[in-house]
Amino acid sequence: MVKRVAILDANRCVGCQICMLICSERLGYAGLTKSAIWVVTPGGVERGFTVIVCRACKDPPCARVCPEEALKIRPGGGVLLDPRKCIGCGHCVAACDIGAIRLDPETGKPIVCVYCGYCTQFCPHHVIALEEVL
Amino acid sequence: MKENWVNTLSRVLYIDLARKDYWVEDREDLFGEWLGGIGVATKLYGEEVASNADPLGPENSIIFSVGPLTAIYPMASKTIAVFKSPLNNNFSESHAGGRSASAMRFAGYGAIIIRYASERPVYLIIEPDKVRFRDAGALWGVRSAETVGRILREVTSGAGLRSILRIGGAGERLVRYASVMVETFRHFGRMGLGAVFGSKKLKAIVIIAGKNFKIPDLKEYREVRRELYELTRGPGTKKYHDLGTAENVIPLNVLGALPTRNFSGGRFEGAEEISGEKLAETMLARRVACSACPVACIHLAAIREEYEEEKFLYKTEFISYDYEPIYALGTNLGINDRFGLLKMLKAVEDWGLDAISTGVVLSWATEAFECGLINKDETLVSLRWGDWRAYIEAIKNIVLQPNEFYKTLALGVEEAAKKYGGREFALSFNKVEPAGYLTGPLYFISLAVGSRHSHLDAGAYSLDQKIFSRGEVLPKPEEAARMIAEEEAWRQVLTSLALCLFARSIYTPEKVTKALNALGYGFTPEELKKLGWKIYLEKQRIKRSEGFRPSEIRLPERIFETPTPLGKISKEYFQQALSAFDEVMGKWA
Numbered sequence: 001m002v003k004r005v006a007i008l009d010a011n012r013c014v015g016c017q018i019c020m021l022i023c024s025e026r027l028g029y030a031g032l033t034k035s036a037i038w039v040v041t042p043g044g045v046e047r048g049f050t051v052i053v054c055r056a057c058k059d060p061p062c063a064r065v066c067p068e069e070a071l072k073i074r075p076g077g078g079v080l081l082d083p084r085k086c087i088g089c090g091h092c093v094a095a096c097d098i099g100a101i102r103l104d105p106e107t108g109k110p111i112v113c114v115y116c117g118y119c120t121q122f123c124p125h126h127v128i129a130l131e132e133v134l
Numbered sequence: 135m136k137e138n139w140v141n142t143l144s145r146v147l148y149i150d151l152a153r154k155d156y157w158v159e160d161r162e163d164l165f166g167e168w169l170g171g172i173g174v175a176t177k178l179y180g181e182e183v184a185s186n187a188d189p190l191g192p193e194n195s196i197i198f199s200v201g202p203l204t205a206i207y208p209m210a211s212k213t214i215a216v217f218k219s220p221l222n223n224n225f226s227e228s229h230a231g232g233r234s235a236s237a238m239r240f241a242g243y244g245a246i247i248i249r250y251a252s253e254r255p256v257y258l259i260i261e262p263d264k265v266r267f268r269d270a271g272a273l274w275g276v277r278s279a280e281t282v283g284r285i286l287r288e289v290t291s292g293a294g295l296r297s298i299l300r301i302g303g304a305g306e307r308l309v310r311y312a313s314v315m316v317e318t319f320r321h322f323g324r325m326g327l328g329a330v331f332g333s334k335k336l337k338a339i340v341i342i343a344g345k346n347f348k349i350p351d352l353k354e355y356r357e358v359r360r361e362l363y364e365l366t367r368g369p370g371t372k373k374y375h376d377l378g379t380a381e382n383v384i385p386l387n388v389l390g391a392l393p394t395r396n397f398s399g400g401r402f403e404g405a406e407e408i409s410g411e412k413l414a415e416t417m418l419a420r421r422v423a424c425s426a427c428p429v430a431c432i433h434l435a436a437i438r439e440e441y442e443e444e445k446f447l448y449k450t451e452f453i454s455y456d457y458e459p460i461y462a463l464g465t466n467l468g469i470n471d472r473f474g475l476l477k478m479l480k481a482v483e484d485w486g487l488d489a490i491s492t493g494v495v496l497s498w499a500t501e502a503f504e505c506g507l508i509n510k511d512e513t514l515v516s517l518r519w520g521d522w523r524a525y526i527e528a529i530k531n532i533v534l535q536p537n538e539f540y541k542t543l544a545l546g547v548e549e550a551a552k553k554y555g556g557r558e559f560a561l562s563f564n565k566v567e568p569a570g571y572l573t574g575p576l577y578f579i580s581l582a583v584g585s586r587h588s589h590l591d592a593g594a595y596s597l598d599q600k601i602f603s604r605g606e607v608l609p610k611p612e613e614a615a616r617m618i619a620e621e622e623a624w625r626q627v628l629t630s631l632a633l634c635l636f637a638r639s640i641y642t643p644e645k646v647t648k649a650l651n652a653l654g655y656g657f658t659p660e661e662l663k664k665l666g667w668k669i670y671l672e673k674q675r676i677k678r679s680e681g682f683r684p685s686e687i688r689l690p691e692r693i694f695e696t697p698t699p700l701g702k703i704s705k706e707y708f709q710q711a712l713s714a715f716d717e718v719m720g721k722w723a
Contacts, residue, residue, distance in 0.1 A: 014430035016423035017236065020294075021205060024346060025356075030142075030206045031240050031346030032295055040294040044284060044318050045422050046434060046452035105344055124367060124428035 002076035003115050004056035005037065006131040013049040013127045015039055019119035026118050033105060036113040037128075054078060054100040054113035056133045062092035062101055062112070071112075077133035083109055139653045140165050142347040143202055143244035146178070149258065149265060151334055152192065152250035156265040158243075165244055170201030171632030172227060173669045174245055175216040176676065179225060182247060185679045189220040189326075190308060190333035192251040198238065199245040201632035204426075205236035206349070207359060207649055208366040209637035211424035213238060213316075214629060218680075219325040220310045220333075221491075221546050222565035225676045226325040227586045231424030231634060232317035237297035240343030248334065257300075257338040259290055262345045270337040277303035277533070279315040279486040282338055292342035300338035301328045302486025303533045308332050309544040311491035311567070315483070319432055319454035320424065323488045324587050325566065350654045358652040362640065366428050370639045374431035375421070379457035380410030383465075389599070389699050391572045394465045395519055396497035397561055397692050400572040400699075404470025408460055413472060419452060424634070431636060437476050453480045458589070461570030462493025467500065468519030481526045485533045491546065492532065494567035496525055498547045502556045512539035512554075548688075558691035563587070564682070574598030574700035575608065578693055579711045580618045583684045585673060590635045592622040602699045611710035619670065619715065626669035627662050674723035685709065685716040 023035035037053040056078030063071040063079045070085035071092055088108040093101045101110045117130030144165040149156045161174070168174045175197045182195035196217045203210035213234040219226035238246065242262045255270035276282050279302030286298050297316060304312035305328030312328025313321045322328075331337070349355050373381050383405055386392040390400035406412060419436035423429065434452045441447045453476050463469065463478045482489050500517040502508045510516060514531060515524040531540040542550050547567055551560030561568055563581040569589040571577050576594040584591035597617055601608060609617065624643075625635065631650075633641055641649070643659035650657055694705045 014421050014423040014432075016427050016430065017233070017294075017425045018208075018428060021236075021426060025206075025349065025352075028349055028352050029346040030349055032236065032343045033240070034346055038294050044280075044287065046318060046420070048420060106346065122363065125430070 001132040002056070002074060002078065003117065003130050004078060004133050005053045005113060005115065005117060005120060005128050007051050007053070008127060008129055010049060010051050010127060012125045013039065013051055014125055015041070015045060015049045016124065018122050018124065019051075019128060022119045022122045026116065034111060036100075036111050037119055038099075038102075051127060052099050053128070054115075055098065056115065058133075061095040061097075065091040065095045067091065071110075078115060079112060080114075081110060081112055086110065138350050139202060139655070143170055143200075143239075145243055146245045146247060147243045147260065147265070148247050148249065150249050151252040151256065151336060154252075154256075154267045161245070168669065169627070169630040169665065170204075170244055171199050171212075171214045171630035172216070172626055173630035173665070175199040175214050175227070176225075176669060176673050178245060178247060179216045180672070180676055182249070183218050183225075185681075187218055189218040189223055190329060192334070194218045194330055194333070196248040196327070196330055196334075197245060198234075199632070200235045200239045201630055202653060202655070203631045203633065203649055204239040206355075207426070208363050209427050209429065209634045209640070210631060211235050211427045211634050212629070212632045214632050215314075215322045215327055217325075217327055217330050219566070220308070220329045221326050221548075224564070224680050224682050225585060225673065228322040228325050228327055229586070229588075229629065229632070230314070230316045230320050230322045231427070232320035233297040233425045234299065234316050234320075234341065235632065236425035237295065237341040237343045240295075240345050241341050242345040248336065251334040252336065255335045255337050257286070257336070258340065260339060260341045261292075270335075273337045274306065274335075278484040280318055280484055283315065283318055286338055286340055290340045290342075292340070295343040297341045298338060299341070301331045301336075302484060304328055304486040305332040306337075307533055307535060307544070309487060309533060310546050311488040311495075313486055313488045315486055319422065319434065319483070321488075324490065326488070328486050328488075351652065354652045358648050362645065362649065363428065365640045366637060371429045371636060374636050375429045377410035377414055378431050378433040378455075380413055380433065380455055380460055382457040383409040383460055384411065386571070389573070389602075390697070391595075391599075391699055392465050393461055393570045393572045395468050396466060396494075396501050396559055397572065397696055398559075399696060402465040402468075402470075404468075405465065407470045408464045408472055408475055410457075413455060417472065417476065422454075427634065429636065435476055437473065437480065451480060453483060455479060458569055459489035459493070462490045463496075463525070466493050466497045466570065467525060469522055469525075470520065471522060474522030478522050478525055478529065481529045485529060487529065487532065490569055491567040492529060494561050495532070495543055495547045495550065496528060498551060498556060498560050499528070499543065501559050502554060505556070507555045508539065512537070557688070561690050561692060563689075564684075564687045571595035571598075572696065572698050574602065574698045575703045575708055575711070576601075576614050576618060578703065579614060579708060579715075580622070582687055582689075582712060583615075583618065583715050584622070585677065590625070592618045592625065593638075594618050594621070597621070598698070598700060608700065608707070611707050612714040615711045615715040615718070619718075623666040623670040624663060625666070626673075627666040630665075630669060671719075671723045674719045678719065678723055683716055684712040687712075
């Protein structure tokens, strides 16, 4: 079985963005835009937070629209990016209806979760956890 | 290695509102020597603002700054604003969280300076390497700061990466204690930054992150970060995440240090009803955090309300509460109705006022009304302790200023009492209304000499309480002044980094040294403490050049009449402490 970052309860999220900061730090950076997990508000903090991260689809549209086979389907669910093949066309971004893929403004290539679960070690309010893909 | 991290921070963005121009300067000279945050902002203020500058004239500059730890260590969440205050014509500072600090840091700026004034209403969109000047004609006159944020969220990009700073009606109409709202529910509250925005015709600033900085030594950084992260989740911050700062209401009431009805007493019979416990039990709806903070001290209450004129039509609104607004608009105005208190807070939030100053201005007005110095011709509504509906009307009037009285009230309690009398019960220290602790003399002395007029300037309420709980006698006045300065000097380091002061027990000199050195700095704890003094004295030097002499400020008689846990405060003692402070700063600064 393979794993993914599961949103256990977005209502527990306090919007601290530590998951985003930690995900950027995974690559050695201080910043927000290299993160594969996103915390946004659906209309101001009083409405609570939405946490967006790749849910590891069994049949991922992002991989199907990739013209260069840079996004490979991961057996069991989700995708794996081969940045050497990626031409930065952004089709994967448009194909993901939940908005879990973004282009890194600096490299022009997609940022997509690698299912490592590093962010889940630091979520102070148990919003996210590394779980097996069912 | 040190240079590397300093260089990620040392870009200063200069914005000229008059010419709609901007440029970036590398100020490694400042960030290398003065860290960031308040240290750098103080130096920049010295460069920018002349000692005789009019706070509401184009010659006042606004300086925002962040620090070397911003958003990469837990609770390094604050943006420092420095400007000349329209309340007292002095150097002043205000700190706010939300997402302002992380947005600014990762937009790539260690400091942002806003110069001069626009001819017409404007708002700014600040991105990495770009500033856009937008016409704020459609937003000017939108009275609720919350609505302004809602509109800007729709028309700007950067969801999840941005911070939105804006003013409401109070800032536009130059109420001297207008605030700047950050996201929703965080503020540059004190000292009137909202009025300075208004005077520049600056309605809002949107800051959008987009840069990333390579961390020099990942292994060492991760180790220190993990250690600090564990500590911020421990007992050192428990109070802030459980009940939040509202937890203070009951213990201060028991102690007799909860300012009540314009500081005429230290115990409020309705304290239980508006306590952190009661609010959590009945109205707490959600908790929210600033960026990079695991604590989430921001407590939001839901106010569910049926429309009077239409049965079964309801609305639910959210409002944040904290200890200070509970004191200022609650106990200080005799409010024991939770619902009413939150409605008042909501009004203050919408109009974009500082809750503390507003509460104290109204408590003076209520007392002046009670003893006949003013009457309904002036106040338009009958101001009586506990009548929150009347207070909501008065809050609106402070902003809209329908008559001479409210025009004066909008200038602060000092000016109001000068004109209408009742100076002995007009609570202000260096013309700024006090935060809410009736703990003893050291606290009020710290307000008199502070620049932020927050209880956190020097935390002297805690010095008072220690003296009380240990049953000690008061230190000599000179010693009191020294203790306050000493504590405040160290806090200059914390706010240069720029940390939330709720993390002060975690970030000890040793821990701060570790955190900085993991990024390649080479400090010792002693050097940091020295730097704290250097920043503190620089601040004092600037304030003195503007004419500030603590021994010359007016002291409200009321604080020498109302007993504190340490007994009645002696005026002589107070003045001796201020003179001692004056003398030492005259020599050193």
